[in-house]
Structures are given as C-alpha cells and as structure tokens.
Amino acid sequence: MGLLSIIRKIKRKEKEMRILMVGLDNSGKTTIVMKINGEDTSVISPTLGFNIKTITYQKYTLNIWDVGGQRTIRSYWRNYFEQTDGLVWVVDSSDLRRLDDCKMELDNLLKEERLSGASLLILANKQDIKGALTPTEIAKVLNLEAMDKTRHWKIVGCSAYTGEGLLEGFDWLVQDIASRIYVLD
Amino acid sequence: MEDGNGGQNLPTKTLDSDLDPNLQKKHQSMLDRLSARHQTRLDSSLTRLDSSLTRRSDLSNSSESTSSFLSRFSDSKRSIESQLAESRQIASSDPARLKSHLDDISSSISELEKLVAENSYFLPSYEVRSSLKTISDLRQNVESLTAELVPKKKFTFKNKATAKKEPPKELEIEKSNSVSTKTSNNFVIRDSPGFRNKANEIFEKKFRGSDIGEFTLSDLDSCEVRLSGCFDALFINRLKNCRIYSGPVTGSVLIEDVEDCIFVLASHQIRIHLAKRSDFYLRVRSRPIIEDSNGVRFAPYCLEYQGIEDELEAAGLGEETGNWANVDDFKWLRAVQSPNWCLLLENERVEKVYVANLETGNEGS
Numbered sequence: 001m002g003l004l005s006i007i008r009k010i011k012r013k014e015k016e017m018r019i020l021m022v023g024l025d026n027s028g029k030t031t032i033v034m035k036i037n038g039e040d041t042s043v044i045s046p047t048l049g050f051n052i053k054t055i056t057y058q059k060y061t062l063n064i065w066d067v068g069g070q071r072t073i074r075s076y077w078r079n080y081f082e083q084t085d086g087l088v089w090v091v092d093s094s095d096l097r098r099l100d101d102c103k104m105e106l107d108n109l110l111k112e113e114r115l116s117g118a119s120l121l122i123l124a125n126k127q128d129i130k131g132a133l134t135p136t137e138i139a140k141v142l143n144l145e146a147m148d149k150t151r152h153w154k155i156v157g158c159s160a161y162t163g164e165g166l167l168e169g170f171d172w173l174v175q176d177i178a179s180r181i182y183v184l185d
Numbered sequence: 186m187e188d189g190n191g192g193q194n195l196p197t198k199t200l201d202s203d204l205d206p207n208l209q210k211k212h213q214s215m216l217d218r219l220s221a222r223h224q225t226r227l228d229s230s231l232t233r234l235d236s237s238l239t240r241r242s243d244l245s246n247s248s249e250s251t252s253s254f255l256s257r258f259s260d261s262k263r264s265i266e267s268q269l270a271e272s273r274q275i276a277s278s279d280p281a282r283l284k285s286h287l288d289d290i291s292s293s294i295s296e297l298e299k300l301v302a303e304n305s306y307f308l309p310s311y312e313v314r315s316s317l318k319t320i321s322d323l324r325q326n327v328e329s330l331t332a333e334l335v336p337k338k339k340f341t342f343k344n345k346a347t348a349k350k351e352p353p354k355e356l357e358i359e360k361s362n363s364v365s366t367k368t369s370n371n372f373v374i375r376d377s378p379g380f381r382n383k384a385n386e387i388f389e390k391k392f393r394g395s396d397i398g399e400f401t402l403s404d405l406d407s408c409e410v411r412l413s414g415c416f417d418a419l420f421i422n423r424l425k426n427c428r429i430y431s432g433p434v435t436g437s438v439l440i441e442d443v444e445d446c447i448f449v450l451a452s453h454q455i456r457i458h459l460a461k462r463s464d465f466y467l468r469v470r471s472r473p474i475i476e477d478s479n480g481v482r483f484a485p486y487c488l489e490y491q492g493i494e495d496e497l498e499a500a501g502l503g504e505e506t507g508n509w510a511n512v513d514d515f516k517w518l519r520a521v522q523s524p525n526w527c528l529l530l531e532n533e534r535v536e537k538v539y540v541a542n543l544e545t546g547n548e549g550s
Contacts, residue, residue: 026439026456042501045471046456048513070476071458072515094399094418095439096377129417129436130398131377161436 007083008181016061017177020080020118022109023090024102025069028125031160032090033066036170041160046070050080060174074105081114085177086121088169091142093124093132093157099141106142110151119176120153121169128159152176251312254304258316261297262323265290269326276334287331294323377401377420383408392416392432399436402429411540413490415500419452430488430540433500449488449538451502457481464529467509468502475526476515484529485509490540 021029025046034041037055047068055062065080067073089106092098109115122144124135133141135157147153154172158165268290276283301308301316308316379401380388385408390400392414399418402410405427412419412431419431421440430449431438437454444461451468460478467473468486475481485505497503510528517523 026437026454042453043470044454046454046474046513048474048515048518070456070474070515072476094377095420097401097403097420097422126418126436130395132399 015059016063017085017174017181018083019062019064019086019088019173020084020115021064021066021088021090022077023069023088024092024095024098024105025071026095027069027090027092027102028160029066029069029088029090032088032123032125032158032166033064035160035163036166049073057170057174060178062174077109078112081112084115084118085181086173087115087118088173089120089122091122091124091138092126093134093138094126094129096133099133099138103142110147116150117180119173119180120147120151121173122153122155123165123169124155124157125160127157127165128161152180250304251308254300254308255312258297258300258319261293261300262319265293265297265323268293269323269330272330272334283334287327287335290327291324294320294327297323379403379420380405380408380410387411389413402427413493413496413540415496419450421448430538432488432490432493433497433502435500447535449486451486451488451497451500453501464535465509466535468497468505469508470502470506472508472511472513474513474515475523478514478516479525481526482529482533483509483512483526484534487535487537488540489537 021033023029030044030047030051031041033051033053034044036057037053047066048070050065050067053062053064053066055064065084067077067080087109089109091102095102110120122138122142124133124138126132127134135155139145139155144153144155154169154176156165156169156172158169160166268286272283272286272290275286298317298320301313301320305313377399378396380390380403381401382404384406387409389411390396390413392400392412397414397416399420400412400416401420401422402424403420403422405424407426408424409428410430412429415433415435417434418436419434419438421429421438422442424443424446426445427443428447432451434450434452436452437456438450438452440448440455440457440460442459443457443463446460446463447466448463449466453470455465455467455469455473457465457473457475458477460475460481462480464482464484465473466484466487473483486509494503512523512526514523514525517525
C-alpha cells in the first residue's frame, strides 16, 4: 500500500480537507476565513506568519491555512504546499495596479508540483467596492482560460465584507475535493 | 630476499633451468621499479616539506603578497567603480548596450571574488572580511543600478527599485513587469478614480454618494491632497515630498514607494511598503505594518474638518485604539525595536491640521 493511499484512507475516515489560502497582501484572506467562521471581522491586522482554522463545513472538517501575503513572507508559502487538497487564491478586485503582480504570483504557484492535484478556487474579493473588476474581468486579466486542462478551477466573485459569494465558492471547492478524494455517499 | 625467492624457486624447479636467469631478471626489474617508486615518494614528500618550510619561514614574502593582492584588488575595484559610474551615461546615450555593460560589471565582480578566494589562504582574516564586504557592496550597487536603469516602463519615476533591498526577488519582479504589461495590453483596464502624475498642486475631494469607492493617488511630486468623507479603499503609489490628509477609509490603505511625505490617515488597515523618511499620523483599528521601509515615524491622527467626528464614528473609527504606535515591521521579525521606524516625539509632531470643509472639490481625473 502506497503512502498516498494510506493518507487518503485516513482522510476519508475523518473527512478532512486541507485548504491553503494565499494571495497578495491586502486581498482579504484572513477576513474571508473569519467571515466564513462567523467571527468578528472589524479588527484584523495584516497577517505576520499564518493562521490555522479548523471549521466544520457540511459534513467535512476543513483545515484552513491562511498564510500572510506580504512580499517578504511570500517565499514561505512553499512550506505549506504539502498535502494541500484545495487552493484558494484571493484577489483584491479593486487593486488594479497590482493585478500584474497578482498574475505573476499565481502563475508561479501553479507551476508548483506539490499543488498540481489541488482544486483551485479563485475568489475575486471586494466586489462590494465600487470600481472593483468583475470576476469575468479578473479571469481575463489572470488569463485563467490558458490554465492546464487537468486543473479543476473556478472563479467566484465575493465580498468578505458582506459575506456574499463566499459560500458559493467554498461549496464548489468542498464538493470538488470530495468528488476527487472521497467516495461520495 | 633470498628467502622470498625460495618459495618462488620451488615451482621453478619443474621448469627448464635456462628460464631461471630470465626469472631472476624479471625479479630484479620489479625490485628496481619498487625502489624507484619509493624514491619518487620520498622526493615528493621532501618537496612538500620543503615548500611548507619556505612558506613558514618566508613570512616577509607572504606579507609582500598580501600587499600585492591588495593593490590588485583595489585596482579592479576602482575599474569596476568607474564602469558603474559609466553605466548611468550609457543608459541615457545607448540603452541597448546597457545590458551587456552591466553583465560585464557583474562578471568582473565575480572575477574579483575569485581572486579573493584564491588568495584567502594566506590573507589575514581582516583583509578577507573587508574584501568580501567590498565585493558585496559592489554587487549591491550593480543590483540597485540594474533595478533603476533596466526596467524601462513608461511614465515611471526611476526611484522605485532603489529602495528595495531584496536583489534576487527584484529580478523576478522586473521580469514579471515586462511580461505582464503584455497581458494588460490585451485587456485594457479602466483607470480607477484618483489624482495622478502631477507636481506642485493642491487637490481636494469630498466623497459623497456615488463617489464612494476606491481612490488612487499616484506619481505625485510636491503636492498636497485633502480627502474628506468616508470612502472604501485608498491606494497610494510613488509620491515624493507630498502631504496627504484623508478622512476615514472604511477598508484598507495600501501605500507603496513614498519619500519625504506626511500622511494623516484613518483606516481599518494600513500597509506601508517602500517608504523613506516619511511621517504617518494614523488612526487605525488594526496594527499598521511596514515592509522595506526606513526612516518612518508614527504619531496619532490629527485631522480636523467640519463633520469629521461623525464620519469617523460612522466608519467605525470613532475611538482611538492606540494602534498607531503598534507597528509591525515585516523586515524586522525580532523582539527588539526595529531600526526602521520610531514614534514621533510630541514636540516634533505637527499641530492639528485643520482643513476647511470642502463642499465642492475638484474631481479626480
């Protein structure tokens, strides 16, 4: 029995999923996690390091790794790649100037072999801000259509401020991972 | 020897006796070879001993080679420095040649580093250290020059990269810039509202109703900007010698690449990147952060205009949290105070800033 199948077996038993949240600084990763978890989002400092949240979502246990996005600590993202089932890439849809940066960092991430099996959810956050790009526009800028055909991905517009779109995104992500890893029952 | 032969002689008995001298000859030649080998071994160990003796005894010689090394080192250093000085000229006169020129400089620096490495066994450790320091300084110079001169983005002030202190990453970033401009060319992004590319002007804007959204201040030189009313997000990029006064921002403020500026801001989150010699008067709900910055100072918010109290209250910024002083420096992850920022002493702070209530401001371009 290979290591992978043992891991899968253990995970199946516990119905656990490991989800990695990344994106540029100021994109709203921590706020999204807090909002999903029903916590107060009014005082959130920029993440120095990372936060782990374990939440029960539907019948699954999600281990969400929310890793800080400041340039200095982006190089540490790779320490969190191992065994990631779902990747959430958060975009600040109102930060037009840094979309190029955003695309570059995402492209680098997707080259990573350890993430090659992970389902990818792109959250076009801050849709509540007037002037934010729509998910369709973000998809064009990030050139998502050109992505590797084997990748499972979806882009969803959301607002961590109002909570809109978050459940839609996570529903898709959890279902997609479940259909890959677990036998649906 | 005879004994040793005895054993061998036994089987030879069965062989023809005229083979015997032949065998003896063979044996002799083997002995000769062995002794020759022994001799060379002795010789070589003698020379080794000899050379180590000379090295030890000839201390004067070694100091002489130290000085000759130092003079060689400083010669190459000088030539590299003059090449570096030239590159600015080349950048303006012949940009096509710049890349290869900079590459040449890099390879001469590598050459210099090799020289140090080769001579390090006899150099006093002080000289090794100071030489390596010089080399790393030269490298730094090349890197900042490259960052400054090579990316030829349009409408960009050139000082963006000089403040960056992460050479390997810079390269990636520059590469990405050149690649990604293509992608943004394919897809034209509308400009967000804001004040851009101005010098020596005063701007005012009051946010009301449909105005509220994100706002951008970029590429301003010696300007004053007064923003009032609540709005969602503020992006600040490439400012020099500016004064920015802003009412409450309900989302976050992102500041990148500013120099000699004063900011008076209220927001839920504030991130400051690549700031130099700037003062920040903040009211902020979470901890402000700095990254790649130095000479930045912090003080409490001090803006006044009619109705600001209500606006702050509405934005959830009514109370002073004291977080203006709780700065996290991402480039200084240690318990001791970061050298990159400090608090502004009370007698160094500006007085409260009164901005007249602006009913009609000029619109952002």
